[in-house]
Amino acid sequence: MLGSQEHILSKIASNDGHGENSAFFDGWKAYDADPYHPTQNPNGVIQMGLAENQLSFDLVEEWVRNNPKASICTAEGASQFKDIAIFQDYHGLPEFRNAVARFMEKVRGDRVRFDPDRIVMSGGATGAQETLAFCLADPGEALLVPTPYYPANDRDLTWRTGVELVPVISDSSNGFKMTRDALETAYKAALESNTTVKGLLLNNPSNPLGTVLDREALSMALSFTNDKNIHLICDEIYSATVFYEPGFVSIAEILAESPDANPDLVHIVYSLSKDLGFPGFRVGILYSYNDAVVSCARKMSSFGLVSTQTQRMLASMLADEEFVGKFLVESAARLGARRAALCEGLAQMGVGSLKGSAGLYCWMDLRRLLKAANFEAEMQLWRVIVNDVRINVSPGASFHCAEPGWFRVCFANMDEETMRVALSRISKLVVQSKSGEARKQCRRRSKLEISLSFRRLEEIMMSPHSPMTSPLVRTMT
Missing domain, CATH: 3.40.640.10 (Type I PLP-dependent aspartate aminotransferase-like (Major domain))
Incomplete structure (x- = not known):
């Protein structure tokens, strides 16, 4: 049916030029399908992908x-x-x-x-x-x-x-x-x-x-x-x-x-x-x-x-x-305070952000959470954030960013309590990522220690001073 519809529509009507087939809009769809509410749906998706000014x-x-x-x-x-x-x-x-x-x-x-x-x-x-x-x-x-x-x-x-x-x-x-x-x-x-x-x-x-x-x-x-x-x-x-x-x-x-x-x-x-x-x-x-x-x-x-x-x-x-005059002064003050609270919360968990002085969002740096320095890894992390952490943020790839690992996080379309919940969820993601990295490092250390142990044993065995090279050992073998 879809094919027949496309056949009778214009090229503009049937092409994907609107751009909805992107992570930027997919995140919105995830929120629309299961929106967060503090009491009615506390496990829903928090919308941090919408640059909307609701603070004033x-x-x-x-x-x-x-x-x-x-x-x-x-x-x-x-x-x-x-x-x-x-x-x-x-x-x-x-x-x-x-x-x-x-x-x-x-x-x-x-x-x-x-x-x-x-x-x-x-x-x-x-x-x-x-x-x-x-x-x-x-x-x-x-x-x-x-x-x-x-x-x-x-x-x-x-x-x-x-x-x-x-x-x-x-x-x-x-x-x-x-x-x-x-x-x-x-x-x-x-x-x-x-x-x-x-x-x-x-x-x-x-x-x-x-x-x-x-x-x-x-x-x-x-x-x-x-x-x-x-x-x-x-x-x-x-x-x-x-x-x-x-x-x-x-x-x-x-x-x-x-x-x-x-x-x-x-x-x-x-x-x-x-x-x-x-x-x-x-x-x-x-x-x-x-x-x-x-x-x-x-x-x-x-x-x-x-x-x-x-x-x-x-x-x-x-x-x-x-x-x-009153609105412009007060709105700027509230936006600045909200951004400061967000960036400070991110910094406390070891997450950086680009220094900025305007807007309804911050440019969050999650490069160190990527499994690899490429956009495939960025999309993998974004899916975890949307599907598991339950926050809609926008990945840098959708903004044509040249570096993987950057995400736009909006802060002015929610109340303070919702932002605290969002920061708590991001913190858990960072902790889990650190724990995962720590386990990987532990496994790498274990493998390295085993490898070094065998290497030391081999060096000892091949040394002229090793008991394994003595005439007594040779005669015993």
């Missing part, structure tokens, strides 16, 4: 209760129902675009300004990424993407557009930092394979690393793309999740400081899914300095608009500067 919902709920007029679904806001329910231009409500532009400025410390007329709405960052891919590249053309990178980029940017992604390799030797040499190497390899490179995609702050790109790295990237006359796309959806120094620097700041750079080549992807914790609202933003891209993207946005009801409520919320 109380602040949002308080604002919603105190501002009932913001919603058309309340008695206080119902009088606006008709105006919001009827057709709206796909440019978006002016008050919404103004509020989003101001919020983006606030998140960036008011160091840059954003033009509301350059803001294009989209159904989440997923839609914004795909829209940009459609605008900037034709099927078969490519974007450079530093590794490790978010697994769904393979879906968002390539599945329906036909655009290709070319990895820019980085590793732990320099903390997975992007270098000019790595960019040049990837660019050259693409050209040698007759692939046209149309742009460079950066995720800042990084998912999965939890690191930020400093001014030097961003300036280097801008210089590289200008030299090659290709686009620079900066995915900044985690910009308000920075909780330690170094702080966040937007490509908008670097562009403003670079008079020789071509602004037509610079584009920003943003959303409210991570910074505010509203992934269900599907609010994505494409901000481009290129007039043609803004015009085209706005036409394409009709395929994934944000509902006017959502726009209206968020416009009211984001225009409340007192609330926004």
Whole structure:
């Protein structure tokens, strides 16, 4: 039956370009099939594979209760129902675009300004990424993407557009930092394979690393793309999740400081899914300095608009500067405290993690738990973690990491007690691994001691001073 269905469907509908056949999504399926609950299902799978910000919902709920007029679904806001329910231009409500532009400025410390007329709405960052891919590249053309990178980029940017992604390799030797040499190497390899490179995609702050790109790295990237006359796309959806120094620097700041750079080549992807914790609202933003891209993207946005009801409520919320200021400070503090608790708990059991200052996750180092230094061993360990330890974490291979043994662990989508349970489970894994290694070492020592014993016996027997070589022994034998 499946074969006949595939025959009547389009190639896009029937191929596996969505990327669901990967460990990244398989872990989610394991959680969905048997989710952890502290009382109803204490042996279920704990979800640490979802980068969701739930630590400051109380602040949002308080604002919603105190501002009932913001919603058309309340008695206080119902009088606006008709105006919001009827057709709206796909440019978006002016008050919404103004509020989003101001919020983006606030998140960036008011160091840059954003033009509301350059803001294009989209159904989440997923839609914004795909829209940009459609605008900037034709099927078969490519974007450079530093590794490790978010697994769904393979879906968002390539599945329906036909655009290709070319990895820019980085590793732990320099903390997975992007270098000019790595960019040049990837660019050259693409050209040698007759692939046209149309742009460079950066995720800042990084998912999965939890690191930020400093001014030097961003300036280097801008210089590289200008030299090659290709686009620079900066995915900044985690910009308000920075909780330690170094702080966040937007490509908008670097562009403003670079008079020789071509602004037509610079584009920003943003959303409210991570910074505010509203992934269900599907609010994505494409901000481009290129007039043609803004015009085209706005036409394409009709395929994934944000509902006017959502726009209206968020416009009211984001225009409340007192609330926004309080939220940004408190959210960052809570994220920093939660990450510190996770990393400290891992460190106490001897598990390292990459130093980071942002995001809803940490990049956990389990290389020493691998049975071998390859990705097959990484998948074996991941299966143990999901099936036996009962935690969904995401293996580095799904992020195109060049080194086996790294895992992304999310910490902001659960309460403190659930995280304590998760740390306890990870600790048991480490202890069992150490015990197993200790047993192996003991067996190796035993074999070595036996081998040495035989060797010493042989040396003694062959020595001229050995009693086995004496005339008495020979005559006795």
